[in-house]
Amino acid sequence: MPWSTRELAELAGTTVKAVRHYHKLDLLEEPERKENGYKQYEVSHLVRLLQITRLADLGVPLGRIATMGNADDNPDEALRVLDAELEGTIARLQRIRGELALIFENRSPASLPAGFGPVASTMTETDRSLIMIYSRVFDDSAMQDMQEIMSEIPATEADKEFEALTLDADRATRRQLGESLAPGLADLLTKYEWMRDPGSKAPRGAAFAQGTMGEAIRALYNQAQLEVLYRAHLISTGAHDQLTELEAALDAQERTAS
Amino acid sequence: MPWSTRELAELAGTTVKAVRHYHKLDLLEEPERKENGYKQYEVSHLVRLLQITRLADLGVPLGRIATMGNADDNPDEALRVLDAELEGTIARLQRIRGELALIFENRSPASLPAGFGPVASTMTETDRSLIMIYSRVFDDSAMQDMQEIMSEIPATEADKEFEALTLDADRATRRQLGESLAPGLADLLTKYEWMRDPGSKAPRGAAFAQGTMGEAIRALYNQAQLEVLYRAHLISTGAHDQLTELEAALDAQERTAS
DNA sequence: TTGCTCCTCACGTCACGTGAGGTGGC
DNA sequence: TTGCTCCTCACGTCACGTGAGGTGGC
Secondary structure: OOEOHHHHHHHHOOOHHHHHHHHHOOOOOOOOEOOOOOEOEOHHHHHHHHHHHHHHHHOOOHHHHHHOOOOOOOOOHHHHHHHHHHHHHHHHHHHHHHHHHHHHHHOOOOOOOOOOHHHHHHOOHHHHHHHHHHOOOOOHHHHHHHHHHHHHOOOOHHHHHHHHOOOOOOHHHHHHHHHHHHHHHHHHHHHOHHHHOHHHHOOOOHHHHHHHHHHHHHHHOOHHHHHHHHHHHHHHOOOHHHHHHHHHHHHHHHHHHO | OOEOHHHHHHHHOOOHHHHHHHHHOOOOOOOOEOOOOOEOEOHHHHHHHHHHHHHHHHOOOHHHHHHOOOOOOOOOHHHHHHHHHHHHHHHHHHHHHHHHHHHHHHOOOOOOOOOOHHHHHHOOHHHHHHHHHHOOOOOHHHHHHHHHHHHHOOOOHHHHHHHHOOOOOOHHHHHHHHHHHHHHHHHHHHHOHHHHOHHHHOOOOHHHHHHHHHHHHHHHOOHHHHHHHHHHHHHHOOOHHHHHHHHHHHHHHHHHHO
């Protein structure tokens, strides 16, 4: 007594839909039918179906099963290929699990690049956004340095004040804060020479790096913070002329406003 | 200067199509557009896109990313789930690699159930088909026994003769071969008690097992072989009456034919 | 008649990729 | 005008799953 589609599927440990799918792909021959159109499967179909499901369970794509013939031949090139693919997949998944382990260990947000986990708790949302963007612009050595900075240099009072600085901060406050931040910035520029020329650590070019960094900083800080950053930058690089120019421009602005 | 779709995608290390896909799934907000309809992405979009690609790279499904909010929160339940899934996936793939290693080691056909690799070379195509089908009908202990039989009991002259037996084999040949095979079969029935009642090792029921086995055997052996098997079975189980009946039936058949 | 099986489309899933067909910018 | 970019559908991929809508068997 031949088998119905359901019986065949259950014998092979698969589903009716899968069997029909294999017919459509010409992996499995269609059997004779009864007068009413019902399919009648024979042992040959079962054997073939078992071959298909075995290979499919091993992870061989159906398209490859088709070209493997009956695959009862000896260990095929296709299986070697599959094995190599599996090796790669396993390695990739294990790397991911490694990253997840670090995330769990540090309770760090998943979106930070690897390595910043341990210092994530000391970072503001703005810091994190900047780091995410920088990691797309700078090379690994630069990111290493930034990580070092984050973990080794404690936030000063001035840093905290800077973070909290609002748009309406007055000029004296902005000037003082710029001056307070300058020494720390100068230290950084001494310790990390490349920061004077960040483009040198940007694989996609200095112009690209400058543009992206600028865009990020302008979006993430308010106007008062941007001025303070600019002041600290000018002081720490000894650009006194430009500092004088800035003060003059602000004088002019105030006069216009009043 | 805001970014175009392509620029944004490249900054984030992904593709234009992926970005558009995230829009369609409402994972990423659509930016303002220029008069000509071109999209203009800001830093906020880049930050969000980097979050999305990071999670997607970790293997979080996009639908889950959507419900994770900005996912900048601490290690989320979703990541624990993901980690557990990864653990399972890796284990499964490693099991598969283990099976592949056995296949390579024994140069055995992939479609045989695990364990039959080492004896595959001694098996005929018919043997392999039978084993594949039996493995869907009998439990592991029964399959273990069959493997033992295959590996420990060498093929006799009679076995080889049986395999080669064609439909036109004459009655004397059939009778002799049945008698030659009977002692081996009797040994099996002594050593493996359950073979007298194979249904006892069939998780899906004795009737199902009988039906499937019968179907398989009838399809894989020719009429002469089937008769020889029947003879050996009757002799080894001591069913002399039925053997006499068989001979009588064959006598009658010959008379009719002549 | 009822409930169950079998059949054949056709569309859905997942994360995009691949054109098609049209427009804008230089 | 040419070549390149951007845009929006619409369909394809992979291995089936999920109905829909209809028929046969008891």
